[in-house]
Amino acid sequence: MKHALAAALQERGYETLTQVQEAVTQPDVADRDLLVSAQTGSGKTVGFGLALAPTLLGDAEEFGEAAAPLALVIAPTRELAMQVKHELGWLYRGAGARIASCVGGMDMRDERRALERGAHIVAATPGRLRDHIMRGSIDLSQVRGVVLDEADEMLDLGFREDLEFILGEAPEERRTLLFSATVPPAIANLAETFQKDALRIKTAGETKQHSDIEYRLMSVAQADTENAIINVLRYYEAPSSIVFANTRAAVNRLAARLTNRGLPVVTLSGELSQTERSHALQAMRDGRARVCVATDVAARGIDLPGLELVVHAELPSNHETLLHRSGRTGRAGRKGVSALIAPPKARSKALRLLKWAKLSAEHCEAPSADDILARDEERMLADPVWQEPVAENEQAGVQTLLDTFTPEQIAATYLRLFRSRHSAPEELRPVDAQEPRKERKPFGPSVWFSLSGGRATGADPRRVLPMLCKAGGIDRDAIGAIRIQENETFAEISQDAVEGFLKALDGKTELEPGAVLTRLDQAPDLPPPPRRGPGGPKGGFKGDRAPKPHRGKSDGAKPYHKKSEGSDDSRPPRKDWKDKPRRDDRPERFERPDRAERPERSKPRPAERPRKPAPAVTAKPKGASDPSKRMTRPGSPAGKPSGKPSGKPAAKPYAAKGPKPPVGKPNSKKNKARAAAAKGGDARPRHKSGGPSKHR
Numbered sequence: 001m002k003h004a005l006a007a008a009l010q011e012r013g014y015e016t017l018t019q020v021q022e023a024v025t026q027p028d029v030a031d032r033d034l035l036v037s038a039q040t041g042s043g044k045t046v047g048f049g050l051a052l053a054p055t056l057l058g059d060a061e062e063f064g065e066a067a068a069p070l071a072l073v074i075a076p077t078r079e080l081a082m083q084v085k086h087e088l089g090w091l092y093r094g095a096g097a098r099i100a101s102c103v104g105g106m107d108m109r110d111e112r113r114a115l116e117r118g119a120h121i122v123a124a125t126p127g128r129l130r131d132h133i134m135r136g137s138i139d140l141s142q143v144r145g146v147v148l149d150e151a152d153e154m155l156d157l158g159f160r161e162d163l164e165f166i167l168g169e170a171p172e173e174r175r176t177l178l179f180s181a182t183v184p185p186a187i188a189n190l191a192e193t194f195q196k197d198a199l200r201i202k203t204a205g206e207t208k209q210h211s212d213i214e215y216r217l218m219s220v221a222q223a224d225t226e227n228a229i230i231n232v233l234r235y236y237e238a239p240s241s242i243v244f245a246n247t248r249a250a251v252n253r254l255a256a257r258l259t260n261r262g263l264p265v266v267t268l269s270g271e272l273s274q275t276e277r278s279h280a281l282q283a284m285r286d287g288r289a290r291v292c293v294a295t296d297v298a299a300r301g302i303d304l305p306g307l308e309l310v311v312h313a314e315l316p317s318n319h320e321t322l323l324h325r326s327g328r329t330g331r332a333g334r335k336g337v338s339a340l341i342a343p344p345k346a347r348s349k350a351l352r353l354l355k356w357a358k359l360s361a362e363h364c365e366a367p368s369a370d371d372i373l374a375r376d377e378e379r380m381l382a383d384p385v386w387q388e389p390v391a392e393n394e395q396a397g398v399q400t401l402l403d404t405f406t407p408e409q410i411a412a413t414y415l416r417l418f419r420s421r422h423s424a425p426e427e428l429r430p431v432d433a434q435e436p437r438k439e440r441k442p443f444g445p446s447v448w449f450s451l452s453g454g455r456a457t458g459a460d461p462r463r464v465l466p467m468l469c470k471a472g473g474i475d476r477d478a479i480g481a482i483r484i485q486e487n488e489t490f491a492e493i494s495q496d497a498v499e500g501f502l503k504a505l506d507g508k509t510e511l512e513p514g515a516v517l518t519r520l521d522q523a524p525d526l527p528p529p530p531r532r533g534p535g536g537p538k539g540g541f542k543g544d545r546a547p548k549p550h551r552g553k554s555d556g557a558k559p560y561h562k563k564s565e566g567s568d569d570s571r572p573p574r575k576d577w578k579d580k581p582r583r584d585d586r587p588e589r590f591e592r593p594d595r596a597e598r599p600e601r602s603k604p605r606p607a608e609r610p611r612k613p614a615p616a617v618t619a620k621p622k623g624a625s626d627p628s629k630r631m632t633r634p635g636s637p638a639g640k641p642s643g644k645p646s647g648k649p650a651a652k653p654y655a656a657k658g659p660k661p662p663v664g665k666p667n668s669k670k671n672k673a674r675a676a677a678a679k680g681g682d683a684r685p686r687h688k689s690g691g692p693s694k695h696r
Helices: 003-012 019-024 044-057 078-091 108-117 126-135 151-156 160-169 185-194 222-236 248-260 274-286 319-326 344-356 369-381 392-404 407-420 461-472 495-505 669-678
Strands: 034-037 071-074 099-102 121-124 145-149 175-180 199-202 213-219 240-244 265-268 291-294 307-312 336-342 362-365 446-452 479-484 488-494 510-512 515-519
Touching (some): 003 044, 003 078, 019 034, 019 044, 019 199, 034 044, 044 145, 044 175, 071 126, 078 099, 078 121, 078 274, 121 126, 145 151, 151 160, 151 175, 151 185, 160 185, 213 344, 222 240, 222 369, 265 274, 307 319, 319 344, 336 344, 446 495, 461 479, 461 488
Parallel strands (some): 034 199, 071 121, 071 145, 099 121, 145 175, 213 336, 213 362, 307 336
Antiparallel strands (some): 479 488, 510 515
């Protein structure tokens, strides 16, 4: 290993290399193509940085003057490409490497100028790198190594064509390193096409997957999902945390909720520009923000220092995304926690995801308010400040506090001040708690008023309610029931609002033309309103619309139905197949009368109606005019055409060339026409109406 790279690792705190880093830095793989599969968080970025060093530096300890790029590192997302640039930056800083980036969302002119100034390594996304190649703004003639980071993700995102184009433009004498979490058949085919005698390195299955991550499946009530997220963040108080949601709308909603609770939050989603994404990640690295609410755009490649907690506010769609999300913590030997928030409706899905990912999780409930307060006291007492001696400049203040207050008062005040610096936890309901139904409060004492005009004049509660509010200066909460009858409308007003209502009217009784208001001494005698839902009118009731009457006999009884004894309901019970009478027991009303007793029909049957005789078909002499081609107005003399001619010349008769032998049936129309032509008539077949046929 080069001295500059070893010094950079030591300065970064690397005591030992990970398995993948050890595997790619062995002397026997220095000049070979590599196909590496390793689990997320295993240090692949530093690994291929170390693997490229012999190819790029050779025997030298530092890079020469920057010109055309010597290596390309291609990543699927902008964040991952910028992460690669950051990681290789500190790794090759001692060797004097200049690293440029070519990612979508950034100004292409700035990238072109950076490439013109020269770069040793270029970290890029496939689409933007292909644009630079096609525009001629990047020279690939000096490229010695190409790295495809997260190659499986690039193929899933549809970058295969771009990758094939880029690898086809790069020099053939190069090293090609493929790093991927998994090696599906598509990756294997890509390796066979663009790699030469690649060495397969597999470290993903050597150790238990995500052994440094503690998975917790937290059960919460359906309505306490967001409250549980707040409590989880408060319970762990991690230096950096990521909360994953599935949609941009959910990200914005959660970020607003956490910001209102005083937590320093940034967001990361596809709707942000690349500059905004870079600023958000930089705020997390600087410590200005402790919580990042993100979509799955941050599920791969993001490496934040001190990231100890991942919260799945919404469960991912598959177990692979679950692994990549959780892989943002527990990286490079550090410990982490992955918390899955599982309300009752999502618990079965969470269990399936854990089973498919071959993970075991601790089943527990979300931290309660008491758990968080107890955890706060533990952190307070574990603070090393308690072990520090009292400084000389603090002696006077400490003595003043001891002389003024008792030890109990000082301790209580310190505890209150400590808790005031933290957001208060949320009170959570039991996991099996049901949503309380909102019962309608009784309206209370009221006074009834009547308005002239009802359903017949188009009265509707949507018109009556604003009319009463506007005329009487009251709000809608002061108005109770509104019952609309055929010719009159009744409205209920709270007794506490009646005095102000009448005062606002100032003796006026006509609220609108045709709507005269009258105060009633007692509640009107009205039929009960129809039921909502099953048995009521479609879509609930409108005004005081009564249910439709039963379509049966006028007396309300439907024949052949047994009526329950002692029931006053005019509607018959439901029909039962056992009650259906047999044919022999049916009453006389189903028997058909004799034919002699039936009334005479006013119209004769269709068979008795006289039929019009069909017109005779006669052959016209040769040269006769065709009456069907004339356009005559009714009542105009025959032979005098009226209107415009159609412009289509009349068909010429067939030339008499002698009779043709009959074809097909002997009595067909065609043979009859030919026989007529032999006698000197028109050879064209004719319609039933006597005119010539339009078909030849």
